[in-house]
Amino acid sequence: MNISTIQTQPFEGQKPGTSGLRKKVTVFQQPxxxxxxxxxxxxxxxxxxxxxxxxxxxxxxxxxxxxxxxQLVIKMALAQGFSKILIGQNxxxxxxxxxxxxxxxxxxxxxILSASHNAGGPDGDFGIKFNIANGGPAPEKITDAIYAHSQxxxxxxxxxxxxxxxxxxxxxxxxxxxxxxxxxxxxYVVLMQKLFDFNAIRALFQSGFTMRFDAMHAVTxxxxxxxxEDILGAPKGTVVNGTPLTDFGGHHPDPNLVHAHELYxxxxxxxxxxxxxxxxxDGDRNLVIGRGMPVAPSDALAxxxxxxxxxxxxxxxxxxxxxxxxxxxxxxxxAQALGIECFETPTGWKFFGNLLDANRxxxxxxxxxxxxxxxxxxKDGLWAILLxxxxxxxxRVSVKALLESHWATYGQNYYTRHDFEEIETDKANxxxxxxKTQLPNLAGQTFGGLTVQSADDFSYHDPIDGSVSHHQGLxxxxxxxxxxxxxxxxxxxxxxxxGATIRMYIERYEGDARKxxxxxxxxxxxxxxxxxxxxxxxxxxxRGAADVVT
Ligand code: G1P
Ligand code: ZN
Numbered sequence: 001m002n003i004s005t006i007q008t009q010p011f012e013g014q015k016p017g018t019s020g021l022r023k024k025v026t027v028f029q030q031p032x033x034x035x036x037x038x039x040x041x042x043x044x045x046x047x048x049x050x051x052x053x054x055x056x057x058x059x060x061x062x063x064x065x066x067x068x069x070x071q072l073v074i075k076m077a078l079a080q081g082f083s084k085i086l087i088g089q090n091x092x093x094x095x096x097x098x099x100x101x102x103x104x105x106x107x108x109x110x111x112i113l114s115a116s117h118n119a120g121g122p123d124g125d126f127g128i129k130f131n132i133a134n135g136g137p138a139p140e141k142i143t144d145a146i147y148a149h150s151q152x153x154x155x156x157x158x159x160x161x162x163x164x165x166x167x168x169x170x171x172x173x174x175x176x177x178x179x180x181x182x183x184x185x186x187x188y189v190v191l192m193q194k195l196f197d198f199n200a201i202r203a204l205f206q207s208g209f210t211m212r213f214d215a216m217h218a219v220t221x222x223x224x225x226x227x228x229e230d231i232l233g234a235p236k237g238t239v240v241n242g243t244p245l246t247d248f249g250g251h252h253p254d255p256n257l258v259h260a261h262e263l264y265x266x267x268x269x270x271x272x273x274x275x276x277x278x279x280x281x282d283g284d285r286n287l288v289i290g291r292g293m294p295v296a297p298s299d300a301l302a303x304x305x306x307x308x309x310x311x312x313x314x315x316x317x318x319x320x321x322x323x324x325x326x327x328x329x330x331x332x333x334x335a336q337a338l339g340i341e342c343f344e345t346p347t348g349w350k351f352f353g354n355l356l357d358a359n360r361x362x363x364x365x366x367x368x369x370x371x372x373x374x375x376x377x378x379k380d381g382l383w384a385i386l387l388x389x390x391x392x393x394x395x396r397v398s399v400k401a402l403l404e405s406h407w408a409t410y411g412q413n414y415y416t417r418h419d420f421e422e423i424e425t426d427k428a429n430x431x432x433x434x435x436k437t438q439l440p441n442l443a444g445q446t447f448g449g450l451t452v453q454s455a456d457d458f459s460y461h462d463p464i465d466g467s468v469s470h471h472q473g474l475x476x477x478x479x480x481x482x483x484x485x486x487x488x489x490x491x492x493x494x495x496x497x498x499g500a501t502i503r504m505y506i507e508r509y510e511g512d513a514r515k516x517x518x519x520x521x522x523x524x525x526x527x528x529x530x531x532x533x534x535x536x537x538x539x540x541x542x543r544g545a546a547d548v549v550t
Contacts, residue, residue: 001175002160003079008032014040014150016143018348018494020129022115025065027497028126032156038073038111039156040149041130042080044142045109051077052176055084057101057131059093059184060113061219061253061282062244063120066091069113069128071163074179079157082108083177088184091166092244094219094283096372096380097188099135103376104187109133114219114282117254118497121247125497136353136377140469185226192227192383195313195375196390204393205234210273213238213385214263217245218253220279223382232389253280255287255369255381256550257294268292275392275399279381284349285369286381288388290399296520298328298415301365303406304387305334308363310394311387313375318362322355324348325458325473326489326505327367328415337410346460346472347491353377354464367417367505404517411511414523418546419493420502420537427541428492428500434536435474435490442476447530450478450486476534484509488531504531504546521549 011030014021014037021037028034042051056077060066070091077085086105087093091113093101098110115127130138130146138146164172164179171180192198205211211234215221221242228234241249252259255278267276267289276289288295295303305321308314320341323331335342343361345351349370355361356374365371370379388399395402423431442455458472473491480486486508493501506527510516521528538544 001078003157004160005155005157006032006035007155008036008153010151010153011036015147016129019116019137020112020127022118022125022127022495023497025122025124025126028065028069034069034072034128035076035156035158036150036153037128037146038076040146040153042076043149044145045130046080051081051083051108053083054108055086055105056082057086057093057098057105057107057110059088059098059110060091061094062090062092062246063115063126063248063281064122064124064246065126066113066246067166069126070166073111074164075159075161076156078159078161078174078177085177085179087164087166087179087181089167089169089181090184092184092219092222094188094223096284096376096378096383097184097223099131099376099378100188100191101182102131102133103135107133112282116282116495117252117280117285119248119252120281121250124247131377134353134357134377136356137348137350139350139353141467185223188223189226189231191375192386195383196311196386197393198232200393201386201389202233204389205232209275209392211238211275211277212240212263212266212273214240214255214260214276214278215242216251216253216255216260216278216280217241217243217249218279218281218283219244220283220382223283227382227386248281255280255285258548260287263287264289264294267294275389277385277388279385280369283381284379286371286384287369288385288399290403293400293403295399295403296415297365297369297371298330298367298413299403299406300384301327301363301371302330302334302410303402304371304384304391305331305338305363306406306410307391307395307402308387311390314362314373319359320355320361322352322361322364324351324366325475326417326491326503327365328413328507329485329487329509330410330413330415331365333410343463346458346469348494349379351460351462351469354462358464360464367415407516408513411509412516413507413509414520415505415507416520416524416528417550418504418506418528418531419548420541420543421496421547422499423502423541423543425500428502431502431535431537431540432474432490432492434540435534438534439474448526449480450527450530451480453477453479484511486527488527488534490535502535502537504535506531
């Protein structure tokens, strides 16, 4: 193998965000841009003994630039001396599948090429992130070190060899290393069969239960065809948009009510099947809609926690649960009833890893359509959908009935997120500073019927490794006359690629069953107004309304 050393210079702003480095494709296409990041990654993770004997997993969501990026990562990994490189066929692996393969094959780690739910294609977004040996996203100390290295880089090494054939399953030898192209779906399917009662779900479909799964032309198509149609016996046509496309058919592969509007419209119509679901670009997010009943992700986490025992993998109970701080507190009440611990972590899946590894939690989730368990170290869209199906197969109730009985038991957390996108960075910072300066004076103040209990800038103390992460979101906690809680949380997104995105999370608990099931925006109207007012958003940004409301 002939290794070349290429001279390069640092790029500004190669700082990994909430989940890796995410930028416009055109940014990644600059000569050396991706190579600099990959070289910095390898420099940071290289163990004293080197990479000989170690395996690297590579996979992506199939978006534009996937192939080019994968060939580059292969050649740079070979130059670093990795002994084995495992790649999904045609470069396709969902994010949870990568996590599983790292664990299953005891790999050193994995490189995931994806920008998750962001649009793809030549004008869209691209991204890269690294997952460590436990299968989970690299922790902050690694991503910070990668960034630091990328700011001083002057050269990188790469092997001169022809491109790997990603389309043919099997093993090829390059120098002392082997490249193995593996089936993208097989290992993941085996894992799901271990966790869930496939016979019960098959019987559910046999009984006439109907479903639509929208793969959004993203990575989950091949997984979903195999699992739902081939194995579980749902009729062909249950999975729609099941062929991964490099530009996702021109759509955002984001499973929310806006971007999955066709599914939403169907589920709210007379022709609705029993169950609707979708997943995102890289397969880690999920959307679930019952007939006439969308399910908010925060509610989903609570319902799944309360009913997980219906699935074989969780029948013996849960160690504990965790949610990201801005995720609604609905799951906290379930944890309390089950007598298990509930942790509140910063936004981003990497913060769940230590708790999962230490068996402190079994399930975890975020408000942003992500949930998962200790079976991998990523959120997992199809896993969540299969857990719903397993629960419905065992209880034989509708999604609507399940949700309503959940609220009757635990109360309802009305919850919404308002996003202000593509704000100029200095304006977004001005908003955050404006809120921050008020925080020390808010406690005790009353707004409408709500009294501020506390207001702070959230810091997370990791109970396992003792690390502390500061500045993870500004939160204002209220109580009302009935001693019920409400919250407003503000934070800046770490995944946007243009300007800054301000996220406002607004939540109010409603214990009175007669007040359940209202329209969310109406039920929260006063609190939403207050959230805008405290942020002085209109004056400071010129925006009177959010761009995306979920
Ligand atoms: C967003 C979500 C967060 C999720 C991340 C990656 O990050 O809010 O929950 O983990 O995408 O999917 P944000 O843009 O808010 O930093
Ligand atoms: Zn994703």
